[in-house]
Amino acid sequence: MKAFKILPVVAFAFLPAVSHADMTGEQVFKGVCTTCHSAGVMGAPKFGDKAAWAPRIKQGEDTLVQHALHGIRMMPPRGGKSSLTDAEVKAAVHYMVSHAQ
Numbered sequence: 769m770k771a772f773k774i775l776p777v778v779a780f781a782f783l784p785a786v787s788h789a790d791m792t793g794e795q796v797f798k799g800v801c802t803t804c805h806s807a808g809v810m811g812a813p814k815f816g817d818k819a820a821w822a823p824r825i826k827q828g829e830d831t832l833v834q835h836a837l838h839g840i841r842m843m844p845p846r847g848g849k850s851s852l853t854d855a856e857v858k859a860a861v862h863y864m865v866s867h868a869q
């Protein structure tokens with residue numbers, strides 16, 4: 769019967785490890801990137817603006833992801849939210865790119 773007492777404790781101990789499920793690209797965009805990319809703050813390419821995104825997309829999505837992760841000119845690394853995972857930043861880039869083609 770000891771197992772019944774231990775099991776919930778063990779389950780609880782593992783909770784923090786699984787609590788950070790990656791956000792989708794849309795969630796990351798709406799939570800972080802929208803601040804600059806919706807209004808075009810400091811020359812940020814606007815969401816859905818094909819003309820603004822076309823020359824950037826030409827660099828390749830992998831390059832855009834690198835620039836989003838590490839920052840480029842006025843674009844802060846990870847949009848300024850350092851807690852975002854690489855996968856979340858990548859998903860957000862993909863979300864913006866796929867809405868600007």
Ligand code: HEC
Nearest residue numbers: 801804810811812824832835836841842843846847860861
């Ligand atoms: C504080 C404002 C700000 C936030 C927040 C922000 N960006 Fe940007 N972003 C910029 C600016 C400004 C540029 C234009 C930089 C340039 O080319 O001079 C830019 C450019 C980019 C580019 C194009 C880079 C290139 O090589 O042309 C990508 C991709 C990008 N941002 C992704 C993101 C993602 C993903 C997020 C959210 C996680 C995000 N940004 C949040 C300001 C921001």
